[in-house]
Amino acid sequence: MDLALPPWTGRVVQTGRPTFGHESVEIPAPWHTPGDANRVRPRPWPLWPLWPAGLAAAATRRRRPRVLRAASAASAGAQAVLVKEEEVEKDSKPEASDSRPEKPDEHQLIVWLVAAAYVIWQMDKVNMSVAILPMASDFSWDSGEQGLIQSSIFWGYAATQVVGGLLSTRFGGKRVLLFAVTLWSCATMLAPFAASLGTEAFVLSRALVGIGEGLAPAAGLRMVATWVPEAERSRAVSTLGAGKTGGSILGLLLAPVVIGSLGWQSMFYSFGVLGLFWAAVWLLKGEDKPGSVGEGTEEIPWWPILSTPQLWGVVVAHFCHDFGGYALLTWTPTYLNKALGYNLVGSSELTVIPSVCAVAVAAAAGTAADQLHQDGMALTTVRKVFQSVGFFVPCLMLGLLASMQEIEPGSLMPILLLTVGIASGACSYAGLYSSHADLSAKYSGIVNGISTTFGALAGVCSNAYVGYALKATDSWALSLFVPSICLYLVGWAVYVWLYDATPIDWDQVKEEAEPS
Numbered sequence: 001m002d003l004a005l006p007p008w009t010g011r012v013v014q015t016g017r018p019t020f021g022h023e024s025v026e027i028p029a030p031w032h033t034p035g036d037a038n039r040v041r042p043r044p045w046p047l048w049p050l051w052p053a054g055l056a057a058a059a060t061r062r063r064r065p066r067v068l069r070a071a072s073a074a075s076a077g078a079q080a081v082l083v084k085e086e087e088v089e090k091d092s093k094p095e096a097s098d099s100r101p102e103k104p105d106e107h108q109l110i111v112w113l114v115a116a117a118y119v120i121w122q123m124d125k126v127n128m129s130v131a132i133l134p135m136a137s138d139f140s141w142d143s144g145e146q147g148l149i150q151s152s153i154f155w156g157y158a159a160t161q162v163v164g165g166l167l168s169t170r171f172g173g174k175r176v177l178l179f180a181v182t183l184w185s186c187a188t189m190l191a192p193f194a195a196s197l198g199t200e201a202f203v204l205s206r207a208l209v210g211i212g213e214g215l216a217p218a219a220g221l222r223m224v225a226t227w228v229p230e231a232e233r234s235r236a237v238s239t240l241g242a243g244k245t246g247g248s249i250l251g252l253l254l255a256p257v258v259i260g261s262l263g264w265q266s267m268f269y270s271f272g273v274l275g276l277f278w279a280a281v282w283l284l285k286g287e288d289k290p291g292s293v294g295e296g297t298e299e300i301p302w303w304p305i306l307s308t309p310q311l312w313g314v315v316v317a318h319f320c321h322d323f324g325g326y327a328l329l330t331w332t333p334t335y336l337n338k339a340l341g342y343n344l345v346g347s348s349e350l351t352v353i354p355s356v357c358a359v360a361v362a363a364a365a366g367t368a369a370d371q372l373h374q375d376g377m378a379l380t381t382v383r384k385v386f387q388s389v390g391f392f393v394p395c396l397m398l399g400l401l402a403s404m405q406e407i408e409p410g411s412l413m414p415i416l417l418l419t420v421g422i423a424s425g426a427c428s429y430a431g432l433y434s435s436h437a438d439l440s441a442k443y444s445g446i447v448n449g450i451s452t453t454f455g456a457l458a459g460v461c462s463n464a465y466v467g468y469a470l471k472a473t474d475s476w477a478l479s480l481f482v483p484s485i486c487l488y489l490v491g492w493a494v495y496v497w498l499y500d501a502t503p504i505d506w507d508q509v510k511e512e513a514e515p516s
Contacts, residue, residue, distance in 0.1 A: 107227040111236050113286060114173075114220045115243030117181055120275045121216050122247025123254075124188050124209060125153060127271055129330045129351075130255040131264045133337065135195065145199065147467015150330050151460045152203040156210025158456035164218035165449030166300075172288035173222040173445075176215055178279055184212030185275025192265040210456075217452045218445040225437040225444035226289040231374060233437055234382075234430050238366025241429035245362060248329065248355040256349075300446065301510035308506075310439060313498025315451050317387065317432045320491025321425070322455035324394065324484030327462035328422055331480060339476055341409030350415055357423035362430075365389075369430035379438060379501040387431025389424060391492040395485050397421030402481035431495075438501040 132146055141149065168176045187208040194205035220240055228236040251271075258267045305311065332351045336342045342350060369382050397417045407414055436448040462483075469479035 109285070110223055110227050110287065111239055113282060114177070114223050115239050115246075116278060117177060117216060117282070118220065118240050118243035119247035119250065120181065120271075120278055121184070121213050122244045123251035124184055124271050124275065125213065126248050126251040126329060127188075127255045127267055128153070128206065129333050130252060131259065131267055133334070134259060134264050139195070139199065141199070143467050143471045145467075146334075147464050147470075149199070149203060149206065150467065151463035152206040153210040153213070154326070154456045154459035154463065156207040156212075157214040158210075158453050158460060160211050160214030161218065161451075161453035161456060162446065162449040164215035165222075165443075165445035165447070167215065168219045168222040168445040169300075169443070173219040173226070174282070174286040174288045176219040177223070178282055178286065180212045180215035180219060181275050181279045181282070182212075183215075184209045185272045185279065187212060187272075188268050188275065189272030191268040214452075214456065218449045221436060221448045222445040223288070225441040230438075231370065234369040234373070234434050235363075235366040237434045237437070238362045238369075238429045241362040241366075241426060241433060242359045245355050245358045245426065249352050249359070252333070252352045252355065253349065300443070301506040304504075304506040304509040304513070305443065305446065305450075308439070308504060309498045310435075310500050310502075310504070311447060311450065313495050314432055314435045314439075314447075315454050317491040317495035317499075318451045319454040319458045320487040320494075321390070321428055321432065321458075323458040323462045323487045324398070325422075325425060326459035327466050327480055327484060328418070330463050331466050332418065332422075335476060335480070336415075339407060340411060340414060353415065354419040354422035357419055358426040361423045362426040365427045365430040369434070380499065383431050383435055383438070383499065383501055384496050385431075386427045387495055388492060390426070390428035390431050391488045393424035393427075394421040395488045397424075398481040398485050398488075402477035402485070432499075435499060435501065439504055440506060441503075443506060 128150060132141075132150065135141070136146055164176060164180070187205055191202065191205045191209075195202040221237075224233065224236045224240065254270075255267050258270055332354075336350055365386055369386055372385075373379055373382050397420050401414060401417050401421075404414065436451060437444045439447055465483065466479045470476070473479060
């Protein structure tokens with residue numbers, strides 16, 4: 001016997017199958033089945049809305065003629081159903097927030113474009129760790145001045161993290177990321193001129209690069225939080241992390257080649273042009289998720305956000321992780337050059353090895369994290385497991401480095417320990433770096449901005465400290481390795497204690513706190 005769907009569908013169902021024109025579509029089962037409410041399953045792509053909304057969405061994608069007569073064959077004895085014009089027109093109107101259907105693979109394209117921006121972002125950050133060697137020779141900078149210059153980019157980077165979150169929430173990730181890449185690329189191209197004016201002008205140019213780069217994390221995470229479903233989020237964030245690490249690789253490989261062939265000035269020019277090229281592509285291909293621009297533009301619940309213990313678990317872990325991470329990223333070429341005797345090209349090429357391994361670790365960690373979550377492991381447990389690996393393995397490797405009393409020039413053991421330590425830290429992309437979007441998709445840009453502000457301050461502190469401590473003690477263990485180990489342990493303890501991945505509705509928290 002044929003069964004007709006409710007009038008709002010405007011379709012005939014034969015033996016439990018809805019018919020849309022000439023094709024039949026299986027009715028999707030409910031997403032969560034009894035006894036499986038807490039289990040998160042991977043969603044097929046393109047995303048299919050839940051039943052019964054799935055049929056309504058399908059109806060909007062296929063407008064029917066004004067009068068529809070569907071008749072079954074005489075042998076089946078099915079009745080014909082006449083669909084009224086008003087019902088079809090009503091059902092065929094899409095909602096305002098979904099006026100443009102999502103194209104297949106659209107969110108993958110967005111993630112890869114944002115990852116490409118992260119590549120260029122990191123290239124323009126690490127280029128100074130290579131250029132500092134010939135520039136220090138040209139301008140007679142000591143290790144204290146080098147530490148000041150290396151930390152200057154983080155001044156601007158820290159200043160615009162929260163601003164980037166606010167702007168991304170208000171205007172969308174596309175426009176903010178476009179402005180950010182354009183700004184830091186132009187500032188990078190101005191660096192040689194600024195250096196010719198003096199150290200102070202050069203420091204200001206690097207701070208301007210940091211201002212542009214400080215807008216990028218919140219804008220990029222905003223794009224991920226609005227486009228990518230939870231079941232795929234670890235992989236998406238790990239892809240961005242792989243972009244950052246890939247940028248380190250390219251920057252460390254290309255910078256010495258360009259400097260050796262054309263001079264350190266050409267490095268800044270070429271890297272800046274690359275950023276402007278990406279901006280042109282993003283202008284044409286980048287897209288905010290329909291309905292996401294302006295979401296959360298009402299009054300932001302600052303107090304509920306700032307008083308959340310889970311947020312501060314992420315913030316402390318972020319500061320502690322980035323203290324060691326930025327110090328190692330910035331000072332490893334100098335360490336290889338001064339302590340192990342490698343030249344400019346050799347130190348840069350060896351610094352690439354940990355970054356290459358980190359890309360593979362980040363990708364594997366993201367995939368494994370999503371799989372564990374899909375298999376039933378609580379998201380909070382997943383985050384803590386991977387973040388624990390991201391803290392403890394680097395601690396062990398840096399501890400072994402610090403304990404080495406005499407290191408012969410050209411020794412491979414320090415390189416092996418650095419490689420394992422830095423690469424294992426990439427597990428954090430399935431840990432704390434995915435935590436911002438877990439807490440709130442709506443306010444993910446602001447949460448990321450708050451957290452990354454402290455991460456950028458860690459970059460300021462670590463680079464300045466290493467430079468001045470190295471000048472005072474001439475000890476890499478006391479200047480770089482031991483401080484990083486101590487902060488890694490503090491970050492792990494606080495993150496495990498405070499973090500919980502349960503999403504928080506801060507708007508509701510604010511409403512409940514207000515007197516009625």
